[in-house]
Amino acid sequence: MIAVDDGRILESIRLLAETEGIFGEPSGVACLAGLRKLLDDRLIHPNDSVVLTVTGNGLKDVKNALKVSGQAVTIEPNVEELLKVLSID
Numbered sequence: 001m002i003a004v005d006d007g008r009i010l011e012s013i014r015l016l017a018e019t020e021g022i023f024g025e026p027s028g029v030a031c032l033a034g035l036r037k038l039l040d041d042r043l044i045h046p047n048d049s050v051v052l053t054v055t056g057n058g059l060k061d062v063k064n065a066l067k068v069s070g071q072a073v074t075i076e077p078n079v080e081e082l083l084k085v086l087s088i089d
Contacts, residue, residue, distance in 0.1 A: 004033040012036065014068045026064055028056030
């Protein structure tokens, strides 16, 4: 067992979303925050195989997700608007 602070957990929400496209809620990404701490503390080697189970969807705690990502972009519900926001021609 390892303890991690809330800041590291919030950072892990962003990391998981940016690298894997998974929108996790704080308790669901605590395992990633713990893994990152174990790596920082050199208790786990970067080449070790590790399995993480993300158990909670980010929609359970949108307030903390907004702390990490900032205000969400809102668009009209059509493909053209989406492509414009994503900068895709």
